[in-house]
Amino acid sequence: MAATATSVAVPAAIDRKAVIQRYATYVILLGLVVWLSANLINSPSQFFSAGMVGLNLGMLYALIALGYTLVYGIIELINFAHGDLFMLGALFSGFLLTTVMGQEHSDFLGIVLLLVTIVGTMLFCGGINVTLEFVAYRRLRRAPKLAPLITAVGMSFVLQFIGLKWNGSTPKQWPSVLPEGSFGIGEFQVDYSLLAVIGVTVPVLLLLRWVITSTRQGKAMRAVAQDQDAARLMGVNVNRTISFTFLIGGALAGTAGVMYQQVVGTTAYNLGYQLGLIAFVSAVLGGIGNISGAVLGGILIGLIQGFNDGLPYGFGQKWSQSVVFAILILLMVFKPEGLLGRPTTEKV
Amino acid sequence: MAVDVPAKARRMPGLAIPHRMRWPLGYSAAAVLVFLAYYYMIPNLGPGGQTFFREWLPLTSVNEALVWVICALGLNIVVGYAGLLDLGFVAFWALGGYTAGWLMSGFFYQVDIHLFGGALGTAPGIHISFWLVLLIGAGFCAVWGVIIGAPTLRLKSDYLALVTLGFGEIIPQVFTNGDNVFGFNLTNGTKGITPVDPIAIGSFKLGPFDLVYKYVIFVLIVVVVVFISLRLREGRLGRAWLAIREDELAASMMGVPLMRTKLSAYAVGAVAGGLAGVAFATHVGGVLPDRFNFSISITLLAMVVLGGMGNVWGVMLGALVLAWVNSTGLPQFGTSFNEQFGTDINFPSYNYLLFGGILVLMMLFRREGILPESRTRLVLHEPSRTDMESLGADMEAPAPELDEEPLLKTTAADEPVITDETGTGTGMGMGEKV
Numbered sequence: 179m180a181a182t183a184t185s186v187a188v189p190a191a192i193d194r195k196a197v198i199q200r201y202a203t204y205v206i207l208l209g210l211v212v213w214l215s216a217n218l219i220n221s222p223s224q225f226f227s228a229g230m231v232g233l234n235l236g237m238l239y240a241l242i243a244l245g246y247t248l249v250y251g252i253i254e255l256i257n258f259a260h261g262d263l264f265m266l267g268a269l270f271s272g273f274l275l276t277t278v279m280g281q282e283h284s285d286f287l288g289i290v291l292l293l294v295t296i297v298g299t300m301l302f303c304g305g306i307n308v309t310l311e312f313v314a315y316r317r318l319r320r321a322p323k324l325a326p327l328i329t330a331v332g333m334s335f336v337l338q339f340i341g342l343k344w345n346g347s348t349p350k351q352w353p354s355v356l357p358e359g360s361f362g363i364g365e366f367q368v369d370y371s372l373l374a375v376i377g378v379t380v381p382v383l384l385l386l387r388w389v390i391t392s393t394r395q396g397k398a399m400r401a402v403a404q405d406q407d408a409a410r411l412m413g414v415n416v417n418r419t420i421s422f423t424f425l426i427g428g429a430l431a432g433t434a435g436v437m438y439q440q441v442v443g444t445t446a447y448n449l450g451y452q453l454g455l456i457a458f459v460s461a462v463l464g465g466i467g468n469i470s471g472a473v474l475g476g477i478l479i480g481l482i483q484g485f486n487d488g489l490p491y492g493f494g495q496k497w498s499q500s501v502v503f504a505i506l507i508l509l510m511v512f513k514p515e516g517l518l519g520r521p522t523t524e525k526v
Numbered sequence: 527m528a529v530d531v532p533a534k535a536r537r538m539p540g541l542a543i544p545h546r547m548r549w550p551l552g553y554s555a556a557a558v559l560v561f562l563a564y565y566y567m568i569p570n571l572g573p574g575g576q577t578f579f580r581e582w583l584p585l586t587s588v589n590e591a592l593v594w595v596i597c598a599l600g601l602n603i604v605v606g607y608a609g610l611l612d613l614g615f616v617a618f619w620a621l622g623g624y625t626a627g628w629l630m631s632g633f634f635y636q637v638d639i640h641l642f643g644g645a646l647g648t649a650p651g652i653h654i655s656f657w658l659v660l661l662i663g664a665g666f667c668a669v670w671g672v673i674i675g676a677p678t679l680r681l682k683s684d685y686l687a688l689v690t691l692g693f694g695e696i697i698p699q700v701f702t703n704g705d706n707v708f709g710f711n712l713t714n715g716t717k718g719i720t721p722v723d724p725i726a727i728g729s730f731k732l733g734p735f736d737l738v739y740k741y742v743i744f745v746l747i748v749v750v751v752v753f754i755s756l757r758l759r760e761g762r763l764g765r766a767w768l769a770i771r772e773d774e775l776a777a778s779m780m781g782v783p784l785m786r787t788k789l790s791a792y793a794v795g796a797v798a799g800g801l802a803g804v805a806f807a808t809h810v811g812g813v814l815p816d817r818f819n820f821s822i823s824i825t826l827l828a829m830v831v832l833g834g835m836g837n838v839w840g841v842m843l844g845a846l847v848l849a850w851v852n853s854t855g856l857p858q859f860g861t862s863f864n865e866q867f868g869t870d871i872n873f874p875s876y877n878y879l880l881f882g883g884i885l886v887l888m889m890l891f892r893r894e895g896i897l898p899e900s901r902t903r904l905v906l907h908e909p910s911r912t913d914m915e916s917l918g919a920d921m922e923a924p925a926p927e928l929d930e931e932p933l934l935k936t937t938a939a940d941e942p943v944i945t946d947e948t949g950t951g952t953g954m955g956m957g958e959k960v
Contacts, residue, residue: 256684314886321893323683324611328831329889331613331824335882342875451820455691462688500699503692510689511677 199512206508217489224489226366232484233477234372234441237379240476241434242457244386244469245307245427251467252403252423253319258330259310261454262337263428267303267435268445269344271295272352281355288355292440296378299436300429306337307428308421316417334451341447349446356440371441382433383473386426390469395422403467452499456483459506465519474518479505553752557745560588565738582858583850585737586809591849592744593806598829598845599751599838600798605827606836606899607759608791609771610679611687614694615826617674618667618796620701620818622803625663627719627813629654645723656725660747660804667800668793675792679785694823702815713815720812734811744805748842751798755838758794767791821881825852828881831888834895843897848884852877 218225242264249257275281275295281288310333318326356374360367390396398419401409410416438453439445460479464471479502486492486501493501509516543551568579597619604612627633632651642655654662678689705715713719725732725743732739758764766787769777778784807813825848833844860873888895 254684256688314890317890321889324609325889325893327611327684327687328827329886331827332882332885332889335821335824335878336886337882339876339878339882342878347875455695458688496703497699500696500703503696506692507678507689507696510681510685510692514681514685 202512213491214485217485217491220490223366225485228484228488229481230368230372230484231488232481234369234375234480235483236477236480237375238434238438238441238476239453239457239460239480240473241379241382241430241437242454243461243464243472243476244383245431246458246461247464247466247469247472248399248423248427248430250461251469252399252420253315254323255315255326255330256458257315257427258327258454259333259337260307260427260431261452261457262334262341262450263303263307264431264435264438264454264457265341265445265447265450266306266337266344267299267432268439268449269341269435270302270432271299271436272350272439272445273344274298275355276352282353284355284357292355292436296433296436299432301432303432303435304425304428307424307431311421311424316420334454338447338451341450345445345447347447349444352439352443352445354440354443375437375441378433378437382430386430387469389426395419399423456499456502459502459509462506462514462516463509465516468516468518471516471518475516549752549756550749553749557749561738561742561745564588564741582854584854585741587850587854589737589741589744589809590806590853591846592741592748593802593809594826594829594849595748595842595845596744596751596805597799597802598826598833598841599748599755600795600802601826602795602830602836602838602841603755603758603767603798604791604795605830606841607755607764607771608767608788610788610791611683612690612792612795613687613820613823613827614690614692614697615795615799616818616820616822617690617694617697618671618799619803619806619822620698620813620815621667621670622663622800623807623813623818624701624713624719624803625666625800626659626722626804626807627713628652629659629662630656630723630807631719631721631812633714633719642726653723656723656804656808660801663800663804664797665800667796667803671792671794671796672789675789676785679788679792691820691823694820698815698818701818716815718812718814718816720814722807722810722812725808740809744809747801747805751801752838752842754794754798759838763787763790821878824885825881828884830895832884832895834897834899837895837897837899840895840897840899844895848881851880856880 214225242261245260245263246257249255249260275291279291279295281291314329314333315326318329354371357370360369362368390399398409398414399422401412401414402416402419402423406416409419438449456479457476460475461472462475463479464473464475466472482505483498483502487495487498564585568576571579597615600618601612601615604610604615629652631653632645632649634652635650637652638650639652639654641653641658645651645653674690674693678686678693681689701713702716704713705711705717724734725740727739759767766777766782769780769782770784770787774784810817826845829845829848830841831844832848833842834840856877857874860871863873864870
């Protein structure tokens with residue numbers, strides 16, 4: 179009796195909600211299009227340069243967001259320390275490239291050493307991430323959800339402390355080995371640094387895609403993400419797979435750190451918290467746990483931030499954090515599964 | 527703080543103190559003791575003792591610790607009672623602080639409102655009595671608690687934490703950038719609003735050095751928040767919060783209105799946050815947006831976690847200890863250490879390590895906190911998976927302290943272990959359960 183009653187009532191409620199959501203999405207998208215085209219008509223060159231800055235940021239966000247998404251997808255933990263790992267990566271790359279290898283100009287040797295630095299930073303950040311997992315998260319894997327989350331926040335503070343001791347409390351400037359200047363396409367200028375970021379990010383993303391789809395370890399990751407216990411019964415070493423996921427996530431954060439340090443040139447100990455949260459919003463926007471969603475979300479958030487900061491009708495840089503978090507809140511309220519994610523149903 | 531009345535007094539038939547009177551008496555005794563110490567004893571202590579107290583336990587840091595206690599008790603209602611992880615609690619503190627900034631200063635010089643205020647009658651601006659502002663700030667924050675909570679409280683643990691974090695970032699940023707809201711100066715930007723009026727009791731105004739009286743006022747606010755926490759927890763609402771914390775689905779099936787209960791937790795927590803904000807504004811004598819950053823939320827969370835989620839006295843202890851370490855203990859220890867060993871170590875910069883370390887170590891080794899609430903301890907040590915899944919998990923690298931289920935263990939040990947010829951072990955207690 180009761181079952182029939184609910185089965186009649188529930189679809190109606192869901193339908194109404196879905197319709198409201200759909201129309202709300204249309205309204206938001208329409209507003210976005212109007213805003214963008216108003217800016218484009220007003221000043222095309224400014225629009226283009228803001229978009230370029232946004233794309234630049236977006237690539238970095240995508241790299242960081244992938245780390246969040248991989249870890250969340252596999253053990254459902256929001257790894258708050260991930261952003262600070264990125265900060266440590268930026269510090270380490272500056273340390274390695276400038277202090278250890280002494281490279282301060284852009285020439286051929288600089289590019290080679292940059293590649294060495296990328297590999298070194300990837301290993302460094304991946305190692306830290308694996309250590310964090312081993313020391314803290316592994317023991318809490320079966321604890322109530324609050325416990326690992328608070329641990330992650332605590333770890334973020336510990337990493338910030340390391341950054342504070344390493345970088346000092348004031349922002350630090352680093353020389354760049356990327357070629358300066360820009361070239362023109364028609365009347366628009368494109369920075370070389372954007373090309374460098376694309377040149378590093380895209381191969382790394384393709385490599386990640388290959389690892390996840392085609393290797394044995396990638397298959398194990400997908401299996402563990404589906405169901406840890408079933409994977410274990412099938413002979414997958416769950417602990418090793420999770421460690422491997424943390425390693426990849428850390429390596430991606432390290433790559434982002436190198437590129438950030440090269441392109442922006444300034445590091446600060448609290449950098450990771452700010453950028454990490456924005457990257458997390460990107461991961462959520464794309465649908466957390468979804469790899470291509472993280473890339474899409476990262477680029478979208480980067481573009482939104484670039485447009486907001488650089489366009490005449492934007493809110494300006496001082497509100498850029500607020501804009502990103504407002505997106506997060508709206509998204510959480512209306513579409514928590516993200517753009518590419520699948521809505522999860524509660525297991526009863 | 528609140529000590530139980532000694533066992534002897536309880537046993538004496540004539541002097542038996544009813545159970546519900548115990549904590550108020552213990553609390554008042556402790557508060558009066560501290561008051562007397564600072565009002566009478568320490569000024570007459572002789573130079574050595576005075577220096578010691580001025581350096582290691584100044585009354586300002588006691589007062590500041592009390593403000594932290596008020597706020598941490600508010601967070602305890604949200605996190606400890608209702609189990610809603612809030613990483614943006616600083617928003618309420620900031621809102622309360624700015625309420626005091628707006629209503630107790632000459633900031634809005636365009637208007638001229640005086641209501642039992644602590645400023646001269648001729649001064650421009652809004653000058654409302656501290657006590658009224660306490661009420662207004664609490665109400666304002668409660669409204670904001672509902673505004674923030676209404677759309678977001680449908681979300682579950684991680685997502686809720688993130689959304690609150692978002693609000694905790696946006697609201698201070700609004701205060702930072704609020705010096706030009708459509709041409710109107712709402713918050714004075716990064717310069718903040720100073721000075722805030724002194725507290726006035728009748729015609730008597732507390733000057734900057736009347737710290738002892740400020741201490742009394744803050745102790746009174748703390749007792750109000752403690753009273754609210756304890757009474758609500760025993761009542762219908764408190765039990766509904768606990769039910770939601772332990773199993774939301776089960777609670778809703780048993781008829782607990784989820785949204786209303788969660789919203790009330792948010793609102794009550796926000797009230798405490800607002801009280802703390804007003805108290806803080808008068809303690810410092812102004813409000814600055816820089817003071818309301820993310821690390822405050824984390825410090826509050828560390829206080830709740832360290833003391834013991836859900837236990838009022840534990841949280842109070844955690845807040846007092848951490849606030850003291852934060853404001854006086856660490857710098858003072860650093861100075862002494864550096865003097866002693868001739869080193870030059872910047873101890874206050876170890877704050878991050880300290881608070882992060884506390885969160886991690888507590889979660890790893892003593893999740894229930896220093897003074898745990900019995901129920902929290904049980905919940906936090908219960909494996910979250912079903913027996914079937916735990917059995918699978920046991921096949922590799924177990925974490926014995928999490929797997930302990932005394933009841934199951936004893937039955938398994940009591941039963942004789944039967945092994946058959948093939949050695950597969952058929953008669954194990956654990957195996958048969960599946």
